[in-house]
Amino acid sequence: MEALNLRDDSGENSAIAAHNSMQLIAFSIGEQTYGVEITTVREIRAWNGATPLPNTREFVRGVINLRGTIVPIFDLRARFGDGPTSPTKNHVVVVMSVGEKWVGILVDAVSDILTVSREDIHNVPEGNSVDTELLNGIVTHDSRMVGLIDLHAVVSGAKLDG
Amino acid sequence: MSDLDDFKATYFDECSELLNELEEQFAAIEAGERDSDRLNAVFRAIHSIKGGAGAFGFSALVGFAHAYETLLDYVRDGRVELTDDVCALCIRANDIIADHVKAAQSGDVLAADYGMEEKERFDALARGESADDDDETGGEIIEEFDIDFTPVMVNLEAPAEDDAAPAEDAFDTAPLQPESGHWEVIFTPHRALYERANDPLLLFRELAALGQMHTRAVLGEIPPLANFEPFAVYCSWEISIVSPTLTEAAIREVFEFVEGDCDITVTQVGASAAPASAKSAPAAAADAGLDLLALADDEVGVAPAKSAAKSSAKAASAASAQDKFEEAPGLSFSELAETMAPPPKPAAPPRAKPTALAAAAPAADGEEHAGRAVGVQSIRVDLDKVDRVVNMVGELVITQSMLTQQMDETLRARYTELVRGLEVLAQTTRGLQDSVMAIRAQPVKSVFSRMPRLVRELATKTGKKIKLETIGENTEIDKTVIEQLSDPLTHMIRNSADHGIEQPEVRLGRGKSETGTIRLSAEQAGGNILIIVEDDGGGINRERVLQVARDKGVIPPDTNPTDEQIDQLIFAPGFSTAAEVSDLSGRGVGMDVVLSNIKKIGGSVHVRSSTGKGTRMTLRLPLTLAVLDVMLVKVGDSPYVVPLSSIVETIQVSRASFERVPSGGQVLQVRGEYVQVIDLAKRFDMKGQTDPESRFVVLCEAEGSQKVALIVDDIIGQQQVVIKSLEENFERVEGIAGGTILGDGNVALIVDVQGLKTQLIHKNAA
Numbered sequence: 001m002e003a004l005n006l007r008d009d010s011g012e013n014s015a016i017a018a019h020n021s022m023q024l025i026a027f028s029i030g031e032q033t034y035g036v037e038i039t040t041v042r043e044i045r046a047w048n049g050a051t052p053l054p055n056t057r058e059f060v061r062g063v064i065n066l067r068g069t070i071v072p073i074f075d076l077r078a079r080f081g082d083g084p085t086s087p088t089k090n091h092v093v094v095v096m097s098v099g100e101k102w103v104g105i106l107v108d109a110v111s112d113i114l115t116v117s118r119e120d121i122h123n124v125p126e127g128n129s130v131d132t133e134l135l136n137g138i139v140t141h142d143s144r145m146v147g148l149i150d151l152h153a154v155v156s157g158a159k160l161d162g
Numbered sequence: 163m164s165d166l167d168d169f170k171a172t173y174f175d176e177c178s179e180l181l182n183e184l185e186e187q188f189a190a191i192e193a194g195e196r197d198s199d200r201l202n203a204v205f206r207a208i209h210s211i212k213g214g215a216g217a218f219g220f221s222a223l224v225g226f227a228h229a230y231e232t233l234l235d236y237v238r239d240g241r242v243e244l245t246d247d248v249c250a251l252c253i254r255a256n257d258i259i260a261d262h263v264k265a266a267q268s269g270d271v272l273a274a275d276y277g278m279e280e281k282e283r284f285d286a287l288a289r290g291e292s293a294d295d296d297d298e299t300g301g302e303i304i305e306e307f308d309i310d311f312t313p314v315m316v317n318l319e320a321p322a323e324d325d326a327a328p329a330e331d332a333f334d335t336a337p338l339q340p341e342s343g344h345w346e347v348i349f350t351p352h353r354a355l356y357e358r359a360n361d362p363l364l365l366f367r368e369l370a371a372l373g374q375m376h377t378r379a380v381l382g383e384i385p386p387l388a389n390f391e392p393f394a395v396y397c398s399w400e401i402s403i404v405s406p407t408l409t410e411a412a413i414r415e416v417f418e419f420v421e422g423d424c425d426i427t428v429t430q431v432g433a434s435a436a437p438a439s440a441k442s443a444p445a446a447a448a449d450a451g452l453d454l455l456a457l458a459d460d461e462v463g464v465a466p467a468k469s470a471a472k473s474s475a476k477a478a479s480a481a482s483a484q485d486k487f488e489e490a491p492g493l494s495f496s497e498l499a500e501t502m503a504p505p506p507k508p509a510a511p512p513r514a515k516p517t518a519l520a521a522a523a524p525a526a527d528g529e530e531h532a533g534r535a536v537g538v539q540s541i542r543v544d545l546d547k548v549d550r551v552v553n554m555v556g557e558l559v560i561t562q563s564m565l566t567q568q569m570d571e572t573l574r575a576r577y578t579e580l581v582r583g584l585e586v587l588a589q590t591t592r593g594l595q596d597s598v599m600a601i602r603a604q605p606v607k608s609v610f611s612r613m614p615r616l617v618r619e620l621a622t623k624t625g626k627k628i629k630l631e632t633i634g635e636n637t638e639i640d641k642t643v644i645e646q647l648s649d650p651l652t653h654m655i656r657n658s659a660d661h662g663i664e665q666p667e668v669r670l671g672r673g674k675s676e677t678g679t680i681r682l683s684a685e686q687a688g689g690n691i692l693i694i695v696e697d698d699g700g701g702i703n704r705e706r707v708l709q710v711a712r713d714k715g716v717i718p719p720d721t722n723p724t725d726e727q728i729d730q731l732i733f734a735p736g737f738s739t740a741a742e743v744s745d746l747s748g749r750g751v752g753m754d755v756v757l758s759n760i761k762k763i764g765g766s767v768h769v770r771s772s773t774g775k776g777t778r779m780t781l782r783l784p785l786t787l788a789v790l791d792v793m794l795v796k797v798g799d800s801p802y803v804v805p806l807s808s809i810v811e812t813i814q815v816s817r818a819s820f821e822r823v824p825s826g827g828q829v830l831q832v833r834g835e836y837v838q839v840i841d842l843a844k845r846f847d848m849k850g851q852t853d854p855e856s857r858f859v860v861l862c863e864a865e866g867s868q869k870v871a872l873i874v875d876d877i878i879g880q881q882q883v884v885i886k887s888l889e890e891n892f893e894r895v896e897g898i899a900g901g902t903i904l905g906d907g908n909v910a911l912i913v914d915v916q917g918l919k920t921q922l923i924h925k926n927a928a
Contacts, residue, residue, distance in 0.1 A: 054846030068557040
C-alpha cells in the first residue's frame with residue numbers, strides 16, 4: 001500500500017528516471033542506509049550549527065538560516081529513537097521540500113545516488129512500529145537495504161504537547 | 163481564479179482608490195475650491211466606477227452612478243450651480259456609491275430603494291435646470307430647481323404617461339423599461355474600433371442572439387478606387403432587431419467595449435407615431451441621462467424631440483446640431499432620424515446629433531487618459547513581489563554586515579582596496595534598503611480619507627455637529643502598518659464623537675462653538691509616525707472612569723491611580739463608561755481593540771485629557787513592520803531578541819528584589835508593584851547561567867499594561883532586525899513570535915512576551 005502510494009505521486013515528478021525507475025539520494029546514519037527521492041532534495045550542506053527551538057521534541061535540532069528563510073532541522077537518528085546525534089563539521093544536512101515547506105534532515109553522510117526500479121520496492125515488514133511509521137518502503141541495492149524515508153511522517157509531531 | 167475574478171479584483175482596487183480620490187476632491191470643494199479641475203476629477207472618478215460596474219453587470223451601481231454623473235455633467239457646464247446643498251448631496255452620493263461598490267464586492271444586495279431619494283434629487287436638479295434652459299416651455303415648470311419639491315413632480319407625471327411609470331421606480335430608468343418591440347440601431351464604427359482589433363461581425367453575432375435581426379450595410383460612402391484610402395472607414399450599418407423583451411440596455415451592452423470607438427444610436431420603432439416619439443426621445447437621450455427630462459417636457463406639451471435633441475446636443479456642446487434641430491420643431495425624433503439618415507456621414511451636421519450622444523462618454527474617457535498621463539505615474543505591483551525584494555535586501559544587509567565583521571585589523575591594513583570597496587558596498591546597501599522600504603510606504607491618506615464619511619455618519623446618528631480636520635495626510639508609513647491602522651482609528655474617532663464632543667446645546671452652554679472639531683493628524687518623529695486624534699470636547703470624566711474601573715474590577719478598589727493612569731484605563735479590556743450601549747460605542751470593546759491592534763504592530767497609545775477642553779490620543783507607530791527594534795539577549799547559549807517596544811526597563815538580577823510566593827514561584831518587586839517572573843532558560847529548558855551578576859531581568863509590558871519580568875542570561879545589545887516567519891517552514895512554537903537572522907548568519911528567536919504571559923496565566927489557572 002505504502003509503496004503503491006509512492007509510485008503514484010512520484011511518477012510525474014521524476015523526469016530523469018525512466019518510467020518504472022526512480023533515483024534516490026542515499027545517506028547513512030551509523031550502519032544503516034536510507035534514501036529519499038532525488039526530486040525532493042533541494043540542497044545538501046555541511047552541518048554548521050542550529051539555533052535550538054524551545055518547546056519542541058528532542059529530534060528537532062533547531063533552525064538554520066537558509067538564504068534568508070528559517071528552516072527547521074530534524075535529527076533523523078533521534079527521530080528513529082537512537083538518541084541525538086553529536087554533529088561535527090562532517091555531518092550533513094539534506095534540505096528537502098515537504099509539500100510547501102522546506103526542512104533539513106541531519107544525517108551522518110550522503111553516500112550515493114541510486115537508480116532503483118519501482119518494482120523492487122517492498123513493503124516495510126510489520127513489527128518495528130518506528131520503521132513502519134517513518135518508512136515508505138524498502139529497496140535493495142547492491143545487496144544493501146535502503147529504507148525509503150516518509151518525509152511527512154518524519155516532520156510530524158515535532159511540537160511538545162503540554 | 164478566473165480571468166474575470168482577476169479583473170474584478172483590479173476593478174475593486176481601482177474603485178477604492180477612486181472613492182478615496184472623491185473624498186479628497188470633495189473635501190477641497192467643500193472648502194471652497196470649486197474649480198473645474200476638481201469637478202473634472204470627480205466626473206472622471208464616477209465615470210470610471212460606472213464603466214467598470216457596467217462591464218461586471220452591477221446594474222444598481224451603474225444606475226446610480228449614471229444619474230449622479232448626469233448631475234455632475236450639468237454642474238460642470240454650469241447649468242446647475244454648485245451650491246452647498248448640491249455639494250452635500252454629492253458627498254452623500256459618494257457614500258452611496260461606496261456602499262454600492264462594497265455591496266457589489268461582497269455580493270450583498272442593498273435595499274431596492276437604497277439611494278432612491280438622492281437619485282430623485284439628481285433627476286430633479288437636472289430637470290429643474292432644463293426648465294430654465296427651455297424658455298419656450300413657459301412658466302409651468304419651476305423657474306429654479308428646488309431639490310425638495312421636484313421629486314413630487316415625478317410622482318405627478320408618472321401616472322399620466324404609461325411609459326414613464328416604470329421609469330421612476332428603478333435606477334436604470336430607460337434600460338429597465340420592459341418595452342417590447344422593434345429597435346433600430348445605427349452603428350458607425352470609427353477607425354479606432356478597427357485599430358483596436360474589434361470585429362463588427364462579432365458584435366452583430368452578439369446582437370443576433372438578442373432577437374430577430376436584420377442588418378443593412380450603408381455603403382454609399384465608399385469612394386472610387388482611385389480615392390480609396392486603405393485604412394479609412396467607409397461603411398456603417400443599420401440594424402433592426404425585433405424581440406418582445408429587448409431593452410435598450412441589452413443592446414448597448416453589446417457595444418460596451420467599443421463605446422467611444424463608434425457612433426451608436428438606438429431607437430425604438432413604435433406602433434404609432436405619437437407613442438413612438440415619447441419613447442424614442444428618452445431612449446435616444448438615455449446615454450446623456452436626460453430621459454426624465456425629456457419625459458417632463460413631453461408632459462407639458464412641448465415638442466419632445468426638440469427639447470431632447472437640444473439638451474442632448476448641448477450636453478456634448480454640439481452647437482451646429484442644435485441649430486439643425488431647432489429648425490425642425492415639429493418632428494419626432496424617430497422621424498427626424500429617418501430623414502437625416504440618408505445622407506449618412508459622420509461629418510454631416512445632421513448625424514452630429516447621434517454622434518453627440520455617443521460622444522458624451524468618450525469625451526470623458528479622453529480626459530481620463532489625459533488626466534492619467536499628467537498625474538503621478540505609477541504601476542500596480544503585487545505586494546508579494548515587493549516583499550520578496552524587501553527580504554532579499556534584508557539578506558544583503560546581513561551579508562554585508564557579516565563581511566564587515568570579518569575584517570580584522572590585520573586584514574584592514576593589508577587590503578585597503580577591499581576595505582574601501584566594503585565601505586561603498588555598505589553605503590549602497592543602506593541606500594537600497596531605504597529605497598525598497600519607500601516602495602512599501604504609502605501616504606496615510608488612504609486611511610484618513612475614510613474618516614470624513616465616518617464623522618458625517620456619527621454626526622447624523624448622535625445629532626451632534628462635528629467637523630473633521632485632517633493634517634499631514636501625505637505622511638508615509640509602511641503599507642502593512644496602514645492596513646492595521648484603519649480599525650484603531652475608526653474606534654478612536656468613534657470614541658471622540660460619541661464620548662468626547664458634546665451636544666450642540668451643551669457646547670453653547672460651555673461657551674464653545676456649536677460645532678465640535680476632531681483633528682486627525684499624522685507626522686513623522688524620528689523612526690516613528692505619530693497619529694494624533696484630538697477633539698475639543700468635554701475631556702475624560704475621570705471620576706466616572708475610576709468608578710467604572712472599580713466597579714468592573716479593572717483595578718483593585720483600594721488603589722489611587724494618578725490622573726494619567728486613569729486616562730489610560732479607557733484602553734483596558736472590557737472597560738466602557740457609556741451608561742447606555744449605543745450603536746456607536748459603549749459595548750466595552752473598542753478602545754482595548756485600539757491598544758491591542760497598535761501593540762500588535764509594535765506601536766503604543768497615549769491619551770491626555772483636559773476636563774472641559776478635550777482629549778488627545780497619540781498613536782506612536784513604527785515606520786515599518788519589516789524592521790523591528792530589538793534587544794539582543796542570551797538564553798542559555800542561544801541568541802534571543804525581545805522587541806524594544808515591549809521593554810520597560812532592565813535590571814541586574816543581583817540588584818533586583820525577588821519575593822517568594824506561596825505557590826513556590828517568584829515575583830519581582832519593582833517600585834511597589836509585584837510582577838510575575840519568568841526565567842527564560844528554565845521555561846525554554848536550557849542550561850542557564852547561575853551567576854546572578856551576569857543575569858538580567860528584562861521588565862516587559864504585555865497587553866493591557868500588564869507587566870512580566872523575563873530573566874535572561876545576558877544582554878548583548880540593541881539592533882534592528884528583519885522579522886522572519888517560523889511557520890513558513892515549520893509551525894508555531896509556544897513562547898516564540900518568530901525568528902530573525904543576525905549579522906553572523908545565525909538565527910535568533912523573537913520572544914513572544916504576550917504569549918508567555920498568557921501561558922503563565924493559563925498554567926496558574928490549571
